[in-house]
Amino acid sequence: MPWSLTVGYVYGTAVRIHVTFLLFLAWIWVAYYQRGGAGAAWEGVAFVALLFLCVLLHEFGHIFAARRYGVKTPEVTLWPFGGIARLERIPEKPSEELVVALAGPAVNVVIAAVLLVFLGGNVGVEHIEAIENPQVSLLAKLAAANIFLVVFNLIPAFPMDGGRVLRALLAMKMSHAQATQMAASIGQGLAIGLGVLGIFGNPMLIIIAVFVFLAASGEAGQVQMKQAAQGLLVEDAMITQFETLGPTASVGDAAEALIRTTQKDFPIVDGAEHLRGVLTRDAMIAALQAQGPGASVLEAMQADVPTVGTRTPLDRALALITQRGAPVVGVLDGAGRLVGLLSPENVGEMMMLRAAQPDARFGPWAKRPAPSRPV
């Protein structure tokens, strides 16, 4: 995820903060400063920071529930609109997805309950004057915010937890893909409703509505892509015509190949046709700037490129691309030689063609050069 800073690791999950979240904190500071000076500004920032600590704990509710089912979470990112935990996969068993989806809001229920009990004791008869105490009012606001988080997250629309709860419940009666499609449609309907409400009321609702609408179609698209890949093998979708670079090539040679071809990622292959790594266009440009054209491709390349066999199911290779965030996946034959490449773009094109012509499994596009794009 670009534009986010890693602030630490919890049980192997990277905790990241998106740059827009820091801008949001700065905006809160300025807004409160204009209203009540530096004291109010820091108080406002403290409240938002505490609120997002609750959001983070909410995400760890999902993360720890998912761990119970053997699902790891490489990272969780805080955005101004909330936290997003990138689970390696969503458990497809409806009962498991239900538990994982509910575990987040459950954390906020507990936080709100603890705060209310604490405040109930504190704001009792003998401390009635404490309501004026800014620390108590901060905690009271925090309790209210946690209750809001529970209600907001249970809106039955993706990517809110309520959308996953809805899908899990629907998936108990129908297939996962059907349940996703239906949950996404319900979510989009709700988003339109929210947007209309926003026009007449709070404009913030319009932003939430657009976000919910896009997220719902994204979720449905991912499941459709996975479904379309079913029954296909890597060799059906891989690129077989591409240029490779030898281990002794320089970044300057790579730059020439970049201009000469439509490729943007170049595999580095040794004499035995074994894949040593991949030099992406971005890495190439960075190396040109830092070290000039004489630099070795071995130093500039990405070495840990995931690889699959030609007979690997395509959906498993797709999962590898999304999990590892890899630019390409190398396809190896039985002897470990590089015979093909898979990129998110060429797989996406394959899917579009397949959607247009569902029965064409070994169409002419199965063995065609890399998708052309301007370099």
Ligand SMILES: [Zn+2]
């Ligand atoms: Zn959640």
